Amino acid sequence: MTKWEEYAEKITERIGWLGAGLVIFGYYLNANGHISSWLVWVIGNLCVAGYSWHKKAYSTALMSIVIAVMNIYGYLKWS
Numbered sequence: 001m002t003k004w005e006e007y008a009e010k011i012t013e014r015i016g017w018l019g020a021g022l023v024i025f026g027y028y029l030n031a032n033g034h035i036s037s038w039l040v041w042v043i044g045n046l047c048v049a050g051y052s053w054h055k056k057a058y059s060t061a062l063m064s065i066v067i068a069v070m071n072i073y074g075y076l077k078w079s
Contacts, residue, residue: 012054019064038075042062043067 001009018065029037049064 002062003028012051015047016051016055019049019051035075035078036079038071041071042075045071 022040025043026037026041029040045064045068049061049068052058052061052064
């Protein structure tokens with residue numbers, strides 16, 4: 001594996017962890033009635049989708065994209 005591939009793999013891994021953290025933080029915000037929870041969820045779910053796609057976990061990627069669309073719908077309903 002080249003240095004570039006190792007670097008890209010580390011970045012991808014961090015994006016996956018960032019997405020997971022944002023999804024969890026979104027739950028906290030939502031439980032406390034913050035409208036920003038929907039935006040945090042969109043970003044988190046798109047990060048998870050990208051990570052999942054890279055790992056060839058296509059069902060998880062599709063699920064995350066669908067949930068991101070539902071997050072946008074939730075944001076529009078709340079605002």
